[in-house]
Amino acid sequence: MKQIRDKTFVPFIESESLQNRIKELAQEVNKDYAGKNPLLIGVLNGSFMFVADLFKSIDIECEVTFIRVSSYQSTESTGKVKQVLGLKEDIKDRHIIIVEDIVDTGMTMQEILGQLASNQPASIKIMTMLFKPEALKVPLKLDYVGFEIPNKFVLGYGLDYDGYGRNTDTIYVLKES
Ligand SMILES: O=P(O)(O)OC[C@H]1O[C@H](OP(=O)(O)OP(=O)(O)O)[C@H](O)[C@@H]1O
Numbered sequence: 001m002k003q004i005r006d007k008t009f010v011p012f013i014e015s016e017s018l019q020n021r022i023k024e025l026a027q028e029v030n031k032d033y034a035g036k037n038p039l040l041i042g043v044l045n046g047s048f049m050f051v052a053d054l055f056k057s058i059d060i061e062c063e064v065t066f067i068r069v070s071s072y073q074s075t076e077s078t079g080k081v082k083q084v085l086g087l088k089e090d091i092k093d094r095h096i097i098i099v100e101d102i103v104d105t106g107m108t109m110q111e112i113l114g115q116l117a118s119n120q121p122a123s124i125k126i127m128t129m130l131f132k133p134e135a136l137k138v139p140l141k142l143d144y145v146g147f148e149i150p151n152k153f154v155l156g157y158g159l160d161y162d163g164y165g166r167n168t169d170t171i172y173v174l175k176e177s
């Protein structure tokens with residue numbers, strides 16, 4: 001069990017399963033992108049551990065970079081607006097793989113996809129370590145999924161609760177009371 005602030009979490013996906021699945025995903029990238037010099041774009045903060053482990057098992061020519069997504073309240077009635085920050089690379093005509101730790105409602109990924117697509121890359125695919133199919137609110141095609149999980153709050157291996165709990169090699173799930 002793991003206590004983070006006021007919440008208790010229990011182990012959900014052990015490190016060995018995670019690492020085995022990450023190696024499989026890397027093999028798929030090695031096969032699908034040989035000779036294509038893909039650019040992996042990790043979405044901070046949550047994806048940093050996943051990207052690091054994935055990248056070590058990719059053995060074709062490729063590059064990696066990171067973006068952030070800022071969330072701020074729109075002055076209009078549209079609610080939250082998300083903006084992609086920090087992309088320095090020219091992605092025109094590049095093969096892009098966006099790498100996330102989790103796709104939940106899909107709103108973050110939809111926004112990233114739209115903003116990156118407007119820069120005319122050769123292709124864009126999405127990889128996520130975790131996917132909650134029951135939580136998805138927007139149409140999204142996910143190309144590489146580590147694990148499909150139920151609609152429950154998870155933590156660890158990069159994923160936080162209130163900024164804490166990212167620093168584990170196991171993924172935990174909120175304990176049901
Ligand atoms: O599919 P969605 O419902 O949009 O949720 C997914 C997003 O939520 C998490 O980020 P978060 O905003 O917690 O930021 P962090 O990565 O810095 O922890 C995660 O890393 C995704 O970016």
Ligand SMILES: Nc1nc2[nH]cnc2c(=O)[nH]1
Pocket residue numbers: 102104152153154155156159160161
């Ligand atoms: N830590 C964490 N962040 C998320 N962001 C979207 N869904 C989740 C989740 O289940 N856990």
